[in-house]
Amino acid sequence: MTEPSSTRNLDRYGSAELPWSRPRDILAEDTPGEDLTFFVATVRPDGRPHSAGVGAIWVEDALYFTSGPGTRKSRNLAANPACSVAVRLRGMDLVLEGEAHRVTDTDTLERVAAVYRTGGWPATVEDDALTAPFSAPSAGPPPWYLYRLTLHTAVGVAGAEPNGATRWDFTR
Template identity: 40%
Template sequence: MQDPTPHLDERFSDPAAQATPWATVRKALETAQLFWITTVRADGRPHVTPLVAVWLDDALHFGTGPEEQKAVNLSHNPQVVLTTGCNDWTQGLDVMVEGEARRVTDRPTLERLAAVWATKWTGQWQYQVADTGFVHNGGEALVLAVKPTKILAFTKGTFTQTRYAP
């Protein structure tokens, strides 16, 4: 994706606030150690759970076991929201990414993703690449990518709401 143009939403921003630069948001996506994913159950109820994700090739990638609730939900509805940030009111940046989760099975991409996961958390997430995704601790992990359809960034302290639409 080309660097998207930030659009400040003045309704939810302090007077004279500036839009958060895309480089700041991208860095937050690249360095975040934890995200929260929201999926929708078949009966319409939301499901939220923490997970680790990596930003690569202009998309957020995450893994899940095929029988985990989020995987079951995604089989009915691929729309997701991934959120990261800080729970401090006076400082920090919260970022929300909306999009559709799509399965990744391309072996070269999976190998690149496994390498990123292995280095991001000082080796805590070691995946072996298989034809259908990852193998982790002897179990299968589906790998999914979310290309953003909308990104919102919320800066705290000086409050801003910035929208990026690829």
């Protein structure tokens, strides 16, 4: 399991530090079955930011998402893998920061495609990418690359009890 190497309580109102297990377990339980909206922010070659929605899921303690090879986000990640992913979970807003790298090994592609299928997206592996009869318009045309986010930091702000705000740092 990915565990933080350090944590920092960001709460100003006396709430306790939040455990990493809280957002991690929600991600594991709610993806891909719940209707969660993930946004990935990447950096353009000229330094300007770019944000776009992605179909993301938590599999085997890691966040994966898809994107077509011709999309701006895929082109940005090819030049600079640094990115952040934001999502509103049950009772918590979460931002994950790190590096997203393309996954091409067949075993991982098959495992992740199987999880996507449990959520209703009929993904299959074709060569070193995923394909399906449909995807979000922002994903571009098939095939779709699969990316794995290597976590560097995460920040969670809980809007439900127990409240709090915490930063988790992960060893690089």
